[in-house]
Amino acid sequence: DTAVSQTPKYLVTQMGNDKSIKCEQNLGHDTMYWYKQDSKKFLKIMFSYNNKELIINETVPNRFSPKSPDKAHLNLHINSLELGDSAVYFCASSVTVSGANVLTFGAGSRLTVL
């Protein structure tokens, strides 16, 4: 009954590899996001999808490719991993309540690139 679930929780891999992180939400929200939280704890938006349509695509290397097969899923594929990609990646979904766009986050996926 987890609201936003993402897998895997931990991912350790070598430079140059390709990896994917999956995200699913059962809240019925229309909008989903991928955030990156680096070692300094800043949360940075990477992508946002609304009803499977890409609406935010920040300055992210094109090695990162999101895919939304339906509005409940937003997966993140990363090609040719680099050391600087090591971070915690959070998936989130949102609904607007009384004008506030409230985010519900997944538990995070900690990616370590060696």
Next chain:
Amino acid sequence: GQNIDQPTEMTATEGAIVQINCTYQTSGFNGLFWYQQHAGEAPTFLSYNVLDGLEEKGRFSSFLSRSKGYSYLLLKELQMKDSASYLCAVRDSNYQLIWGAGTKLIIKP
């Protein structure tokens, strides 16, 4: 550029009151959010302010002054479980969230 400033770390005593400040400079303003993030966990929503003034929700209150670009989160009757990072985020004119780095709050018995 856009900037959210909050103290890196604060320490308080169980049962006391603590105020965590946030100042912002953003291109436009469409609301300010506070989120709580326990170590190794996801951020969770605490409060939302879009008009000036104080919003109270149990032991937590959040204040906003748009003219000063300033907000604070007030935590009363502190409990050990309140030890966490508190993230301030502002929604700008493009309705994008700009996040601060968070304030790590340490509660001591």
